[in-house]
Amino acid sequence: xxxxxxxxxxxxxxxxxxxxxxxxxxxxxxxxxxxxxxxxxxxxxxxxxxxxxxxxxxxxxxxxxxxxxxxxxxxxxxxxxxxxxxxxxxxxxxxxxxxxxxxxxxxxxxxxxxxxxxxxxxxxxxxxxxxxxxxxxxxxxxxxxxxxxxxxxxxxxxxxxxxxxxxxxxxxxxxxxxxxxxxxxxxxxxxxxxxxxxxxxxxxxxxxxxxxxxxxxxxxxxxxxxxxxxxxxxxxxxxxxxxxxxxxxxxxxxxxxxxxxxxxxxxxxxxxxxxxxxxxxxxxxxxxxxxxxxxxxxxxxxxxxxxxxxxxxxxxxxxxxxxxxxxxxxxxxxxxxxxxxxxxxxxxxxxxxxxxxxxxxxxxxxxxxxxxxxxxxxxxxxxxxxxxxxxxxxxxxxxxxxxxxxxxxxxxxxxxxxxxxxxxxxxxxxxxxxxxxxxxxxxxxxxxxxxxxxxxxxxxxxxxxxxxxxxxxxxxxxxxxxxxxxxxxxxxxxxxxxxxxxxxxxxxxxxxxxxxxxxxxxxxxxxxxxxxxxxxxxxxxxxxxxxxxxxxxxxxxxxxxxxxxxxxxxxxxxxxxxxxxxxxxxxxxxxxxxxxxxxxxxxxxxxxxxxxxxxxxxxxxxxxxxxxxxxxxxxxxxxxxxxxxxxxxxxxxxxxxxx
Amino acid sequence: xxxxxxxxxxxxxxxxxxxxxxxxxxxxxxxxxxxxxxxxxxxxxxxxxxxxxxxxxxxxxxxxxxxxxxxxxxxxxxxxxxxxxxxxxxxxxxxxxxxxxxxxxxxxxxxxxxxxxxxx
Numbered sequence: 001x002x003x004x005x006x007x008x009x010x011x012x013x014x015x016x017x018x019x020x021x022x023x024x025x026x027x028x029x030x031x032x033x034x035x036x037x038x039x040x041x042x043x044x045x046x047x048x049x050x051x052x053x054x055x056x057x058x059x060x061x062x063x064x065x066x067x068x069x070x071x072x073x074x075x076x077x078x079x080x081x082x083x084x085x086x087x088x089x090x091x092x093x094x095x096x097x098x099x100x101x102x103x104x105x106x107x108x109x110x111x112x113x114x115x116x117x118x119x120x121x122x123x124x125x126x127x128x129x130x131x132x133x134x135x136x137x138x139x140x141x142x143x144x145x146x147x148x149x150x151x152x153x154x155x156x157x158x159x160x161x162x163x164x165x166x167x168x169x170x171x172x173x174x175x176x177x178x179x180x181x182x183x184x185x186x187x188x189x190x191x192x193x194x195x196x197x198x199x200x201x202x203x204x205x206x207x208x209x210x211x212x213x214x215x216x217x218x219x220x221x222x223x224x225x226x227x228x229x230x231x232x233x234x235x236x237x238x239x240x241x242x243x244x245x246x247x248x249x250x251x252x253x254x255x256x257x258x259x260x261x262x263x264x265x266x267x268x269x270x271x272x273x274x275x276x277x278x279x280x281x282x283x284x285x286x287x288x289x290x291x292x293x294x295x296x297x298x299x300x301x302x303x304x305x306x307x308x309x310x311x312x313x314x315x316x317x318x319x320x321x322x323x324x325x326x327x328x329x330x331x332x333x334x335x336x337x338x339x340x341x342x343x344x345x346x347x348x349x350x351x352x353x354x355x356x357x358x359x360x361x362x363x364x365x366x367x368x369x370x371x372x373x374x375x376x377x378x379x380x381x382x383x384x385x386x387x388x389x390x391x392x393x394x395x396x397x398x399x400x401x402x403x404x405x406x407x408x409x410x411x412x413x414x415x416x417x418x419x420x421x422x423x424x425x426x427x428x429x430x431x432x433x434x435x436x437x438x439x440x441x442x443x444x445x446x447x448x449x450x451x452x453x454x455x456x457x458x459x460x461x462x463x464x465x466x467x468x469x470x471x472x473x474x475x476x477x478x479x480x481x482x483x484x485x486x487x488x489x490x491x492x493x494x495x496x497x498x499x500x501x502x503x504x505x506x507x508x509x510x511x512x513x514x515x516x517x518x519x520x521x522x523x524x525x526x527x528x529x530x531x532x533x534x535x536x537x538x539x540x541x542x543x544x545x546x547x548x549x550x551x552x553x554x555x556x557x558x559x560x561x562x563x564x565x566x567x568x569x570x571x572x573x574x575x576x577x578x579x580x581x582x583x584x585x586x587x588x589x590x591x592x593x594x595x596x597x598x599x600x601x602x603x604x605x606x607x608x609x610x611x612x613x614x615x616x617x618x619x620x621x622x623x624x625x626x627x628x629x630x631x632x633x634x635x636x637x638x639x640x641x642x643x644x645x646x647x648x649x650x651x652x653x654x655x656x657x658x659x
Numbered sequence: 660x661x662x663x664x665x666x667x668x669x670x671x672x673x674x675x676x677x678x679x680x681x682x683x684x685x686x687x688x689x690x691x692x693x694x695x696x697x698x699x700x701x702x703x704x705x706x707x708x709x710x711x712x713x714x715x716x717x718x719x720x721x722x723x724x725x726x727x728x729x730x731x732x733x734x735x736x737x738x739x740x741x742x743x744x745x746x747x748x749x750x751x752x753x754x755x756x757x758x759x760x761x762x763x764x765x766x767x768x769x770x771x772x773x774x775x776x777x778x779x
Binding site: 006009043045050071174 | 668672682736749761763773777
């Protein structure tokens with residue numbers, strides 16, 4: 001009957017709930033570190049409370065039921081009836097994970113309750129009514145009330161009750177939540193229809209609640225109408241007190257649902273929350289642009305030479321505003337890296353606990369902004385580096401004090417701008433890379449023949465080789481089947497680079513350099529026949545015009561050319577992309593030397609046109625994936641140019657040579 | 660139709676309330692905590708205030724107390740929208756001068772029915 005579709009508010013509810021869970025987690029971690037700021041407990045309570053209210057309103061009853069119990073526990077802490085201890089923090093942290101998981105499931109329309117959530121719910125319930133921390137594995141359902149088996153209630157509202165906004169039907173619904181309810185209505189005071197006032201309460205009720213609910217819970221329903229009605233609440237006592245049924249104790253939920261946040265993050269990816277000031281700037285700029293544009297349009301009516309200066313001025317203004325508008329639009333895609341860093345306090349805490357290490361996490365530059373696409377993809381590599389640092393980098397407290405260091409290791413995550421790039425560093429003050437172990441392993445794996453004469457940097461680089469792992473025994477933390485080679489490849493896919501520096505005994509620092517944005521690239525335009533291709537400037541080493549005597553042919557039809565002191569393969573773009581080039585002879589065209597994944601090749605094109613910024617349009621979204629092409633862009637004359645995927649071209653060439 | 664102030668820190672809840680009430684022809688202003696509500700209320704006159712209890716900056720109960728101290732809001736009905744299960748809190752709200760309460764969860768129809776009754 002309602003015309004309001006509640007589904008339209010679901011997205012807002014999910015978003016604010018995930019924010020609430022983040023705030024809750026941050027507060028819990030602060031409490032875990034021993035802070036006694038009472039505001040922290042309030043923050044946690046408010047988050048649980050809001051999620052419960054929203055979940056119930058928008059129809060996510062499992063989430064509401066779960067958070068209700070967590071909230072009850074928090075209420076006991078908030079009102080000083082129990083102290084916030086480590087066990088509660090731990091339980092609430094896991095509850096946060098579970099709620100996040102439940103929300104993600106709700107969003108995807110999957111069944112919400114899982115064995116893990118049931119276990120945790122049981123543990124929370126036991127804690128609420130039990131009074132002490134009960135390890136989850138040993139949970140039995142708490143005994144309900146003493147020997148009360150139900151309640152008899154007589155409720156006779158005074159005639160003005162409805163005007164206070166209190167609705168008996170609602171109160172009955174609340175009672176019903178406590179157990180089976182039977183209602184008898186006394187309509188004796190109901191007047192004749194023509195004299196009845198819809199705003200006056202005439203009815204009275206006798207209710208029976210057939211459940212051993214707590215007295216406070218039953219009374220709670222009528223709290224607000226106290227004084228506005230006649231009320232009696234009498235317990236019905238059982239003849240024979242039966243023990244409360246014992247719930248099944250369930251397996252220890254050792255694996256907290258860690259994947260949940262990722263799936264939640266994925267469903268979020270379709271929207272960006274933008275600071276209002278960014279939108280304001282945008283609106284202002286569009287305004288300016290329109291003013292300039294209308295000014296220029298006026299010139300169309302009779303331009304004379306005296307106005308040329310004004311026209312030039314107008315065009316310059318138009319150019320400047322367009323550029324600012326572009327930057328401003330780009331900034332909408334930028335989000336602070338704190339959205340990624342936020343997951344680390346929890347991760348580090350859990351890992352350190354598991355490995356019996358002491359770690360102080362130092363986060364810096366959290367407000368540094370990155371392109372949303374980059375942010376989404378940089379999380380996993382960073383998690384991998386952080387895991388590695390705690391697992392392999394930082395030593396145990398005993399080892400640290402033996403070598404004269406503080407027992408507590410430091411893990412530093414820092415983001416900052418450098419030139420046109422964003423730099424993210426993961427550094428630890430641990431043992432540093434073990435040169436001998438790396439060399440031995442690399443020899444064993446057949447990556448190198450001997451470590452002699454290799455610089456420390458060159459040795460460090462070895463850990464990025466495929467299939468490399470120095471852990472003597474693979475722990476379940478870092479050894480997840482992916483190595484540093486995957487980290488490097490992920491970063492490279494984002495157009496970035498990873499470097500490592502390590503000092504034995506002092507620590508290791510990984511430095512990831514990332515482009516500011518993926519949506520605009522600086523490129524070199526080149527012509528091949530009637531087509532135009534764009535080669536990203538970052539991949540270009542040099543462009544050269546070759547002479548025939550610099551060439552060498554190899555078996556299988558491959559062409560090599562001499563570049564500095566190496567021979568590099570020539571990749572003819574007209575062959576790769578199947579178009580008709582205007583130049584066939586090598587000395588007539590131009591070779592662009594590019595580098596991808598550390599390998600150089602020469603791209604043969606007809607001629608170079610110039611350098612320009614290109615707004616990257618997805619080819620997959622509009623057509624399909626094409627090997628060697630990373631996207632398309634629109635040229636100033638309106639035609640389409642394809643953007644070459646240098647890494648892809650290098651791989652194609654490597655494969656061809658191997659075949 | 661009435662002029663209503665909806666106060667809740669949860670944006671989804673607030674927009675649901677506002678959307679529902681606007682759909683019924685009411686004029687609705689929104690505030691995301693008690694202090695913001697007081698700032699909005701000052702200098703204008705609302706026929707009804709709907710306020711959440713647990714909010715950052717200033718909670719709903721303190722807001723009611725402050726509002727009742729303002730001459731122009733002494734007689735304006737204030738309904739608490741709440742999931743609050745703590746009986747002491749409820750009594751505190753009542754003592755502060757709240758007119759009544761609407762327990763969450765409620766659906767749009769229940770909200771309109773209650774608002775209709777309170778406005779008379």
